Amino acid sequence: MISDKVLVVFSGGQDSTTCLYWAKKHFREVFALTFIYGQKHVREVEVAANIAQAAGVHFDTMDISFVSHLGRNSLTDTSLPMDEAIPEGGMFPNTFVPGRNLFFMSVAAVYARERGIFHLITGVSQTDYSGYPDCRDSFMKSLNVTLDLAMGEQFSIHTPLMWRDKADTWALADELGVLDIVRNETLTCYNGIPGDGCGTCPACKLRRRGLEEYLARKH
């Protein structure tokens, strides 16, 4: 598929950086959009800007801090401990911002439409979705229809990582020739440490397990 312009919802983490290079392969002009929403790890934005510059794509940020006022959760509320476990009686881990991807994608679509962009890429994965309903395939497909109906346009949401686990995502980065860039330059760690990260938070553990699995499979 060679097409026109595409917007990547871009955090500067492993998943969306892999998507950024996937976008570069499949589209003529790539726009990376990073959201600022009062998350603890604001360093993400700096990291994202650097990766986008090195990749030679357009880069922009949008402040949607309002999202962090909608629900109480540990990614934006520093008074809560970071905990991936599902709280007693709760459905989701407390890093969950309810409907976060709904707002990210909706804002991205309006932003894209203003610029004549109708392809959107998000790095969500149902395989590693950690219990977040807004990372699932059925949600993204339903949202695609809803965005089309909301604005009378025809968007196309691409989810290249939807059915990949972390090892498969490392494999894709390698296939795209950017394994080292993704390994060394991206920030996935909940404690804000780029590259291999703190090694102990849930995001680091998931990322490392995937990398080890991929490297073992490769050799």
Next chain:
Amino acid sequence: MISDKVLVVFSGGQDSTTCLYWAKKHFREVFALTFIYGQKHVREVEVAANIAQAAGVHFDTMDISFVSHLGRNSLTDTSLPMDEAIPEGGMFPNTFVPGRNLFFMSVAAVYARERGIFHLITGVSQTDYSGYPDCRDSFMKSLNVTLDLAMGEQFSIHTPLMWRDKADTWALADELGVLDIVRNETLTCYNGIPGDGCGTCPACKLRRRGLEEYLARKH
């Protein structure tokens, strides 16, 4: 239908005030939520608060000014003339905030969920939708599914005015015993004048035509 709690997306205009009283008839506990988003007519909020108080329902506001930064349009950008006509080469009148109802309803859903409310009411009407795709029935139904999938919940979006024109909406207000309240206390006018309004803006003309039609039909 007698049910539990309901949230009304409430502007203090004719349509949403009629919906507020419809909600009072059908639900035990009614919450009115008014959005502040940098619209010219901020007086709406004051009017909305007064109507909600008189109706004896919960009232709250939420600032989602970010919506007004997403697209250039005359409802939030004072440098543009107010014009309901569809601009040359454009699909929609320039009062259109692209995807506005997408954001209103999404924020309303997250707000409601935090409070254990899963019924939502909006006063949109496909009959009088003035070319806005996000007022159409298919959009609202698609959005309902998308919200459910986004949050793993089961919302129910009610649209009591969907198939009513302005005359039918006046008829509903009369049926609910609040014709005078809706006529005298609400604000629909683009120039910020409550009740019968300025009489010359497109919203006033539409509202008056509907009232005259309903009153002629009644007698």
